[in-house]
Amino acid sequence: MWNAVHDRRPALIARCVNAAEVSSVLRYARSAGLGVTVRAGGHNVAGKAVSDDTVMIDLSLMRGVSVDPSARLATAQGGCLLRDLDAATTPHGLACPAGVVSHTGLGGLALGGGYGWLARRWGLTCDHIVAAEVVLPDGSIVEATDSEHGELLWALRGGGGNFGVVTRFTLRLHPVGPVVHRTGVYALDDAADALAAYREFAENQSADLHAVGAFKIASNQYWIPAKLNGRPVLQLTAAWLGDPDGGDSAIRPLFDRAAPAGRLERVMSYAELQALGDHSEPAGHRYFTKTCYLSELGPAVAERMVANASDIRSPLSCIDFEYLRGAIIDVPEEDSAFPGRAAPYMYTASAHWLDPDQDDEEAAWSRRSIARLSDRHYGGSYVNYVQDQPTLGSIDVYGAGRYRRLAAIKRRYDPDNLLRHNQNIAPAPEARMTTEEDGR
Template identity: 65%
Template sequence: MTPKRTDTFPRALPGHWLHPADPGYDEARRIWNATHDRRPALIARCRDAAEVSLAMRYAATSDLEVTVRGGGHNVAGTAIADGALLIDLSPLNEVTVDPVAQVAYAGGGALLRDVDAATIPHGLACPAGVVSHTGLGGLALGGGYGWLTRKWGLTCDHILAADVVLADGSVVEAGEDSHRELLWALRGGGGNFGVVTRFTLRLRPVGPVHHHVGVYALEQAPAALAAYREFAEGQGLDLHAVGCLKFAGEQEWIPAGLRGQRALFLTVAWFGDPSQGPARAAPLFEAAPPAGAVERVLSYAELQALGDHGEPHGNRYFTKSCYLQELSPTEAGEFVAITRDMPSRLSSIDFEYLRGAIADVPGADTAFPSREAPYICTVSSQWTDPERDAQNAAWPRQGIARLRPFSTGGAYVNYLQDEKEGRVLEVYGAARHERLAAVKKAYDPGNVLRRNQNIPPLADDQQSSSKES
């Protein structure tokens, strides 16, 4: 697409507004997943709400599509589009903490590691994802699962208020006393309603974590998965147990015969008194003795960074995901079969038992749609050679197709990729989608923000506008 009038873009912010010919443009247009190699017409690197507002108004007068980049980690590449104006929030990453009120104020472009770096010194954290270079913006607006979500709820449940630049460039604060319906939509409705320049987040106390990982040969996986199900479903809120099927690495604690082989990893994280951790994890590892294991006490910061190196920027990724009703021997058998077909040594199947505090929040309180789902599962391809794109994108599609008969039918909006038309409506359900579409109509009636998992505005004859002040 040939951009219109971008030659007139504001020169008042040199180095912050990048045209394709400018130094730094190529660096600034890169996102985490290298399969999305797109060229925006213009990149506005915004440092505050006023600059976001300027960019929004400029896009409107220049007839440019707008995309918004938080951490740039959406696997479907929704942050960036050819020929669009990219509002890059990465300079807007400051996080401050009020330790007495247990509240953080985080810029809309903060990464999870920026939030952790500010809160952990106070013994506090906002429950969020498991890879610290992920963006807070996209993760929080779509939901936000992580180590602490069984204990405290989703990231979106921790949004107390948000400063939002709307499609017309105006700025509002969505909170309990103003724009409440917008706040409801921001808690799980995705990046549809405006650009969040500042999140006000509730924080929770955190301390050291007892962390225990066991590895199993693929042949042992069905028995180990049966033990996992029994164990995980019976736990209180201080314990979170997750699983992963992937090629084993070369770590010393992994038996030599398993290194480089397809294997199952089960991990137990205990957030109570660390001295009780070994006893808390024991029932799982006694019921299903692993071939190798490692246990240690980690700081919360170490826990949050454990997954960072496994999913680096610049590799190629394709993910499909579903919620599972249960993890019976049938689903366990499917996990093993899908693992046998895994075409890349960098790929994985991840799963975890959810519930706990996620399910305790009343469904109508937030836009997040799938609180009751027992299990979430992602089949994630990672590879480096563009020649192998088709093969690696096919594996998650085929894997999730095999699991579909056992799925709840829902999906996590932040993992949607390559979906059939109407999937977003299906994911939210008719009533919640209609309520979100009404908010969209009130706050972004022209659907300016549409390169997300899109919720179009309600048609005129469907409902009156729900914008309030």
């Protein structure tokens, strides 16, 4: 598995090449009384692609992508990685908003939301699902569109892998060109001032900009001062997605206010941008991630963020944060199952290590980093990053009202909860919600 923390043994692995084979496997699993998991890229930190004594449907052989550049549409099979999609679309000067590591599976990312470099400009990956070929748990194959199985399509846009096995996505594309990319590094003693500059800059940035931050242990790179190597540092990065000629003037204010100790400036293709994070998350390492939405990034929050960074133990671990909104919030809430569109910030403590003996302490650091900011949590969770089970399960993720609608759709398409080894939405008769939980 990608995350070596999880060591699970399915009863059967079925490597399918089309929807008909997926249908046969689902029919077999039902008749044998076995649960089902689905592997697209296998990149989920909670390891939901694999469970003990279940049937794992492995879609990794289904990676074909075709592009209609005139219609700005791509059709991508359910086992595609983001790099497969980018390789097909970028020669046409087009892209679908997606994640930031190119060996991530498209299916899991898209069904759970899909933040990335283009999200502020054009929205989430799930917002771009125009249609989907879905093999339902009873083995039937349907095409979900706005006019046919519209409720199912709504649920697929953020509701996770609860409703069927998606064997083909039809995705809307947008024009994309060269990206102006700049990163600055700061010693931890200067991080508070840099965070104040980031907050002012990010909350007023154009939708053509996406500025992100990360605390990590500095590595030996030519643009990072040697005195910072091996120490916790703050990195601020801005990517300008508009006309490259406007990139310098758009990005400069961030680094003019808080001058970094070192900086890296370059212009790159979108495909290069998408691959920047690939080396940082190799398969077979050990990972534990906790995340939250933050309501603000004021001085008190910044102080605690710096404290969390000073506690980083593994040289591979990091803390990521970013200001969201932009086009994410422009999509009406009722257009998709995705919750939390209005959240201002996302904050993620990603523990990453190699030694199994460090499992407990690394997970504890991640949990502690999120708990330290608990009074500034915006509420809700990003389903693709959920590793600890929330107190109320998926109700905590989606809120009671949205969860109720999803549970009704689940009852229609998977009444026996065959697809339950995930961030599960139980069929409506099994849902348990109280009046106090309503309205979230």
